[in-house]
Amino acid sequence: MSARECRREGEILRLGGVDYRLEAVEGQGGSSIVYRASYEDGLNRGYYHRVLVKELFPYEESGAVYRDEEGWVCCRPDGRELFETCRRGFIQGNQANLELLAQLPEQISGNINSYEAYGTLYSVLAVHGGETLEQILEKRDGRPDLKWAAGICLQVLEALEGFHRRGLLHLDVSPDNILVLKGRVLLIDYNSVLRQGKGWEKGLILSVKEGYTAPEVRLGSVSQIGPASDLFGVCAVFFRMVAGRRLTVEDLTGQGPGRRLKEEGALAGEPESAVWQAAKIAARGLHVLARRRYPSAEEMRRDLEELILRLEGRGVSHSALWESGRRRRGQLKEEGFLERRLARRGGERETMPGGGEEISGAEECFLRLKAGENLLLSGPGGMGKSRFLQELLRRGTRRYSPKEPAVVLIPLADYQEAGESGNYIRKSLLRSLQPEEGADGEDTALARLEEIFDLPLGRGGGCILLLDGLNESGERNQGLIREMEELGRKPGVGILVTDRTDAVKEYGLRDFSSWELCPLGREQVLDKLRECGLEIPREAAASERDGMLRLLSNPMMLSLYCRTAEFRRENGETDGEEDGWRELPRTMDGMTGSYLETFFTRQMRADSGNRRLQLVHGYVLRHLLPAAAGEMKRRGRNLLTFREMFDLAGQSCRRLRSREFALAFPEYAGKSRLMLEGVGGEGEWFDYAVEEQLVEQMGLLTKSEGGNYRLIHDNFLDCLAAKGEENRQRLAGIQAARLRRRLGVGLLAACVLAGAGITVFRLTAGRGFSEKEKQVMGNAAQRLLINLQLVDLQLAGQGQILEEASSEEVLAGEASGRRWLETAIGRKREEQAHYQVMTGDGESWLEELEQLDTDIPLDLLGELYVMPAELEGVTDEAMGHLETSLCDPSSPYRTRDQRKPLVDAYGAYLEAVGDVCYLKMNLVVSEMDEESRSLVLDGAAQMEVFKDAMLDYPINPEREEGERLLEAAENRLEAARGELRQQNFPMEAGGW
Structure with a gap:
């Protein structure tokens, strides 16, 4: 540019009567020079406005266009x-x-005025601040930001659309002409702007910039110049931002710019489908032929928006489904895979081309799914069905291609709690996809899913659904089976579902071919044993050898066998391979138990020297985990909800402090303070014992996407539940023995629940109480026992109502479920009407006790006396609300997501009421004489609700401890009341 002389710094340029002081050269192009300048405000002297002044001064190498001595721009004839x-x-x-x-002020740089002066043209331009994209890129260091690059290009496209709608082309899109401001970008420099259909005359000069100008512009192929030429520039800018360098001619030839982006590692670490999308944008937008590029900014915008969705993990699309499968794969523990064969069950005749009686392995199975076949894969527990599905997921998420099906793995265990009628699978997919927020919400997202399902697999794309554990979905899974059948008929879906057996074929999944996962082969087992240093001794009897090989052909048993042997060696429990062989169990139950025992020993060795950790981990492994398994067994399912697990952990925390537990398990006597050191309460105990230890550290519990907790495998359930029952009986025996000692020989609970009056209860005098005091206390205790029995019946009856309300038919709003619940509520109302003839407020006994001046908390006793009457109003209102909300077809509680919180809230309230009642009773009877106290406690031990509370709380605690427990329970009750208000329970009766 040496042949072109710029104006000097400080020079005054008078334009339109205003003096502009030139401060510096801002930039130079082929046809003009831009200066930074300022001018004085006309009213406020001494204050200056900052502007840019653009001077028309074409560059001509020979000097045919020049500036004379007076600063005028002149030209010779040849210029x-x-x-x-x-x-x-x-x-x-x-x-x-x-x-x-005038039309797009927010997207266009400001032109204040233009003038003709000094032999040329000038424009005065507004200063917007910010920096050009070129300046930003020169300063950037490190890994490129793909999302930022896509966002910049979207804003440039928005500005370009304003040009194209008005028949204009910018033809100079490059980083130095993109001004980046806070929250927006502006296109600047309009010297190359042309109106389409005009200005194509001979001698037209177009701006050419290396790495940004479209080939047809460089070559002057005016007939090919159009919007695609501008979009080439946008994609070239995208390439520059992502690759960190300008586009070259070599990039446009050979493998193309898309492949170059991937090969140079510029996109390393980004989601696979986002890498594919970015490469697609570069390949299409930078094609050497204009007709093969994006024809409009709108079409390019859609691809950039899809790229951002992929980077953010949002939206409902084929690529989003693929990424959800990829994320699931990343959450799985990497384990070796032993290839498996599949054998057709029941001699089914082949109905699909290329079939037979056997599938050779995961690859052939995957090909069948890609072809649209639906398979039911069965096998006993531990056979490796879940691991087989994980291997299929791994194969389907190696590399993204829109022509290949997206593979998604969905565990079905959460269905027994979620039970979303006919849309559980679809909603599971949406939860993993994070649909965009919109006016139509879930309906729009579901419709988009259907579009993916309806595109035939043979044409590329589509979806393979790997559904793990139909047997774990609960007994009421008809809606789930219907949804699988419906999806299985979609042209863009292939399904593989696992189950323990193929019994479902008797009534469902008739179009699914049935296969059995074959056991491991003999050589596979022997190879794995040798790998673990566990070769079977040659002198072992053939029958023993064959029996073990059959057992170990179950992959889980083989895994437990090898890990147990490894733990034994680490624990120093074996002297060699043969000792290890002799000591290892020979049955599935024995293998599971042995593994858990060696796991315990290994943990104790790891905690050696830290008595607190040994106690805590021992308690977690031998009490909390078995209690969780026992609760699963009791509830008839293989998982616990978050609330159930949280409550169970809270019970285990309270139980650890009780005297009965210390007597039943002396190894923990006096250790609760040490074990709970640093634990602030039951919530922190849950975080530590369940989340940190059982889930994260030990891996013996798993947490599902629905927030439910399961054992690492169902084969552990029976073994652990048996241990939990053993613990429970041992604790119950201690509690029963203490009750017997209190009652004395031959003293049993006597409670007359019907009749006209109350028999005066007389006892022999005992230390500390007079005959009169014991007589009054005995009568008061008998009245208390009767009322407690009534409360227990009321709470248990409401529990039965809740059990019916929790059925899948009711939660799904099915007519049969509504009828059953309505009938159950009617019966319960009739039953509870009879209870009130037996209730009494105990007023006379309260007056007598008040005269005796005992330490019995009469306020609590009075509350217990009136509780049955108060609960009558509470339960009547609650059943009315449940009936209106769950049985009335016009109820606003229409979906499962609306109904279940309603039921759960009432259940939590009833549980809290039972705890508060029991703890009040405990404080009352602790101040009574021994025989009155034993009478009430022995009676409570036979009641349905309160017998469970006796296991959760200490019997006859110190007063301070009892009051603390009561306060905590009353806080839970208040929180439960708040939940009821959220669910619109009337709560007008006095007893709430």
Whole structure:
């Protein structure tokens, strides 16, 4: 540019009567020079406005366009044509700038005014601040930001659309012409702007910038110049931002710019489908032929928006489904895979081409699913069905391609709690996809899923659903089976579902071919044993050898066998391979038990020297985990909800402090303070014992996407539940023995629940109480026992109502479920009407006790006396609300997601009421004489609700401890009341 002389710094340029002081050269292009300048405010003298002044001054290498001594721009005859061409472009660019500025002020740089002076043209431009994209890129260091690059391009496209809608082309899209401001970008420099269909005359000069100008512009192929030429520039800018360098001719040839982006590692670490999308944008937008590029900014925008969705993990699309499968794969523990065969069950005749009686392994199975076949895969527990599905997921998520099906793994265990009628699978997919927020919400997202399902697999794309554990979905899974059958008929879906047996074929999944996962082969087992240093001794009897090989052909048993042997060696429990062989169990139950025992020993060795950790981990492994398994067994399912697990952990925390537990398990006597050191309460105990230890550290519990807790495998359930029952009986025996000692020989609970009056209860005198005191206390205790029995019946009856309300038929709003619940509520109302003839407020006994001046908390006793009457109003209102909300077809509680919180809230309330009642009773009877106290406690031990509370709380605690427990329970009750209000329970009766 040496042949072109710029104006000097400090020079005054008078334009339109205003003096502009030039401060520096901002930039130079082929046809103009831009200066930074300022001018004084006309009213506020001494204050200056900052502007840019653009001067038309074409660069001509020979000097045919020059500046004279007075600063005028002049040209010789051989430079006149160039100057006139650039002059027309300058004027046309200004006209376009003003036109666009009037209509799109937020996207266009400001043109304040234009002038003709000093033999040329000038434009005064607003200063917007910010930096050009080129300046930003020169300063950037490190890994490129793909999302930021896509966002910049989207804003450039928005500005370009304003040009194209008005028949204009910018033709100079490059980083130095993109001004980046906070929250927006502006296109600047309009000297190359042309109106389509005009200005194509001979001598037209177009701006050419290496790495950004479209081939047809460089070659002057005016018939090919159009919107695609501008979009080439946008994609070239995208390439520059992502690759960190300018586009070259070599990039446009050979494998193309898309492949170059991937090969150079510029996209390393980004989601696989986002890498594919970015490469697609570069490949299409930078094609050497204009007709093969994006024809419009709108079409390119859609691809950039999809790229951002992939980077953010949002949206409902084939690529989003694929990414959800990829994320699931990343959450799985990497384990070796032993290839498996599949054998057709029951001699089914082949109905699909290329079939037979056997599938050779995972690869053939995957090909069948890609072809649209639906398979039911069965096998006993531990056979490796889940691991087989994980291997299929791994194969399907190696590399993204829109022509290949997206593979998604969905565990079905959460269905027994979620039970979303006919849409559980679809909603599971949506939860993993994070659909975009919109006016139509879930309906729009579900419709988009259906579009994916309806595109035939043979044409590329589609979806393979790997559904793990139909046997774990609960007994009421008819809706789930219907949904699988419906999805199985979709042209874009292939399904593999696992189950323990193929019994479902008797009534469902008739179109699914049935296969059995074959056991491991003999050589596979022997190879694995040798790998673990566990070769079977040669002298072992053939029958023993064959029996073990059959047992170990179950992959889980083989895994437990090898890990147990490894733990034994680490624990120093074996002297060699043969000792290890002799000591290891020979049955499935024995293998499971042995593994858990050696796991315990290994943990104790790891905690050696830290008595607190040994106690805590021992308690977690031998009490909390078995209690969780026992609760699963009791509830008839293989998982616990978050609430159930949280409550169970809370019970285990309270139980650890009780005297009965210390007597039943002396190894923990006096250790609770040490074990709970640093634990702030039951919530922190749950976080530590369940989340940190059992889930994260030990891996013996797993947490599902639905927030439910399961054992690492169902084969552990029976073994652990048996241990939990053993613990429970041992604790119950201690509690029963203490009750017997209190009652004395031959004293049993006597409670007359019917009759006209109350028999006066007389006892022999005992230490500390007079005959009169014991007589009054005995009568008061008998009245208390009767009322407690009534409360127990009321709470248990409401529990039965809740059990019916929790059925899948009711939660799904099915007519049969509504009828059953309505009938159950009617019966319960009739039953509870009879209870009130037996209730009494115990007023006379309260007056007598008050006269005796005992330490019995009469306020609590009075509350217990009136509780049955108060509960009558509470339960009547509650059943009415349940009936209206769950049985009335016009109820606003229409979906399962609306109904279940309603039921759960009432259940939590009833549980809290039972705890508060029991703890009040405990404080009352602790101040009574021994025989009255034993009478009430022995009676409570036979009641349905309160017998469970006796296991959760200490019997006859110190008063301070009892009051603390009561306060905590009353806080839970208050929180439960709040939940009821959220669910619109009337709560007008006095007893709430």
